[in-house]
Amino acid sequence: MERNLTESVYSSVTIQPDSLYQVYAIVAGILDENLVEEDDLVKKDERLIHILNNAPKLNARNAKLALDLAKENYNGSAAILDGIKDEIVAATLKYKNDSINYFRQKNLWEQQIGSKVQYDTKQLNYQLSSNSLRLLKSKYNRTKNELETNVKQAKNNYETALIASKDFVVKSKINGKVYALYKEPGEIVNTMEPLASIGSASKFVIDMLVDEVDIVRISKQQDVIITLDAYNGNTFKGNVSKIYPKKDERNQTFKVEALFENPPKVLYPGLSGEANIIIAKKEKVLTIPKSYLIDDNKVKTDDGLVQVETGLQNLEYIEVVSGITKDTYLYNPE
Template sequence: MQKLKICLLFVLFLSCSQKRETVYPQKAKLTSSVYASVTIQPDSLYKIYTVVAGILDENLVEEGDLVKKGDAILKINDRAPKLNSDNAYLSLQQSKENVQGNAAILKDIEDDIYSVKLKFTNDSINFSRQKRLWDQNIGSKSEYDTKKLAYELSENQLKQQKARYARTKYDLETKMEQAKNSYSTTQIVIDDYTVNSKINGRVYAILKEPGELVNTLEPLGAIGSATNFKIVMLIDEVDIIKVKVGQQTLVTLDAYPKEVFTASVSKIYPQKDERSQTFTIEALFTKTPATLYPGLAGEGNIVISEKEDVLTIPIEYLMDGNMVETEEGEVQVEVGFKNLESVEIVSGITESTKLLKPKV
C-alpha cells in the first residue's frame, strides 16, 4: 500500500513537471526597430589646434568654462613675433615720415622745383623780350641765341625736376604700402599665437599645461555647444539600409536608467567603419534631458515601421519553418512583420488558437 502511494505521487509530480507554458495570439500594435549603441556628444564639438608651434605660455580658460565666439582660449609665447612687429612698425613710421613729414624727401624736391621754376620764369621773360627785339631787328644774333638757350635749359630742368618728384613720390608711397603690409603681416602672426574660440559654447577639455611644447599636429583641447547635444549611434551594416532621416528613435542612457527619451534621426554618414563594420548616424532629442555630459553611453532603438491591430504571438513560440505547436499538433503559419519580441501572424491560426511553447 505504501509503495502504491509513492508511485502515485511520482506520477503526479512527473505530470506536473511536464506541464508546458501556453499562450493565445493577441491583437496588438507591432513595432519594428533597429538597435544601435549610443554616445552623447555636444553639437559643434571640435578639437582646438594652433597654426604655430612653440611653448604654451598660458591657459586663459578652464575646463567647464563658457566662452563666446572670438574669446581667447590659450596663448603661446610670442616674444620673437612681437619684436618683428615692433621693427615693422618703426619701418612704417619712417616710411610715413618720408612721404608726409616736414623733413620728407619730397619737400626737398619741391624746394628744388620752386627754385628751377623761378629761374625758368626769369629766363622765359628775358627770352621773350629778346625775341621781340630780334623781330624788330634790334640786338645781335648772339644775344638772342644766348637767351633762347637759357630758356630751353630752364624749361628742361623744370621738366626733369617734376619727373623726379613724381618718380620719388611713387617710390616712397610704394615703400610705405609695403611697410604697411609687413606690419599687418606681423600683426596676423602675433594673432596666430593666441588661439580663440570659433563658437559660443563650453570648454570640454584642455590638454596642455603652460610650459609644454605645442605643435600644429596635436590637439590642445575641445570646445562644443553648451546647450545642444546630439546622439551618435553605431548601426550594424546589415541594418543601415532600413534607416532613414526623420525616423523616431527611443533612447535609454546609463545615467538615466529608468527613463526613455525620444529622438529623431538627423544625419546618416555614408562611410562605413571597416574596423567595426558599422555605420554612424546622428539623432537629435525631441526633449533634451536636464543634464548631459559628453561621452554618456546608452542604447537606441530606431523605429523602422509600425502596424496597428495585428495578430501577434511571442517570437519564442515560432519554430523553424514558420511552424507553431497547438493542442492538435504542429501547424504552419504565414508570418509578416516581426521584432525581437513578437511576430505578426498573417494566416494559419486565430485568437482562439491555444499555442504550446516549444520544448527546449
C-alpha cells in the first residue's frame, strides 16, 4: 500500500527552564534570611540570600595586624633594616681601620721592618673585615627584599580577607525565576551544597535522551513532535537546538535539547513526556507492515520468498524501494 511515511527517533522528555543553574555560597556560615521566595521573579545581581559568618571578619582583622607588623618591620622606628644598617656602619669603620693597619704593615714589611706574624695578622684582619662588610651588605639587600615581599603578601592577604568578609549576600546571576530554595533560616550553609535553583521565567528547554544507535541521525533544526503527560492528548512542535557530544556511560544515551515553536501557556520544571525527532519524510511510498518482513530483507509472495530493498520505517510500516510492486500479494509469515 502506498502511504505517506515519516521516520522518527523516539526519546523521553523532561522540561527544564533555560539557563537553569544551582546557587551556591562562596563562604560557610548560618543562613540568616532568604530574601526571596519560590516563584519570585528576580533580576540579575538581585540579593537572594543573607549568610551570617564571623570567621572572615576575624580573618580580616588578623590579616590587618599582620600587614601592620610587616610595614613596621620595613618602615618603622624598630625596623630590622635599621639594625643591619648599624652593623654595616660598625663593620665599615672596622674595615677602614683594618685596611689602614694592613697597608701600613705591608709597607713596613716591604722595607723588611716588623715580623711576618704581624704582617699576616694584619692581612687576616683586613680580609675578615672585608668579608664581614660584604656579607652584611648582602644580608641588608636580601632582608630588604624579603620585607618588601612580606608587605606585599600581607597586603594581598588583607585585601582577600576583606573581600571574603563582604561575601555574605548571594546574588542572582541572571534575570529569571526562583524555582527552589533548599535551606531555611538557621540552617548551616557550606560551599558544597546548593542554596537555590534559578532559571529563565519564560523560556523552556526540552531535554531529550537519545540512544547511541540513533544519535548519528540527529541534527540541529530537525522537527520534534512532543507530548506531555500534563497535557494529555495534545501535541506540540519543536526544533532540535543543541546536541551534547558526550555520551552518558550510565545509560548509553546522548542529551539533546529542543525549543518549542509554540509552547504551552503553563510549564513547570520537571514536566515529563515523550518526543519523536523527525528524521525523514516521504509521500506516497510503497510500504508494508514490518511484521511481514522476513530476515530483514525478504517477503513471502505467491512466487515464494522474494528479496526486497527497504528504506524509511516507523514503528508499524517500512518502505519497500524495490523487489515488489503495489499489486504483489503478500503473506503474513506468522
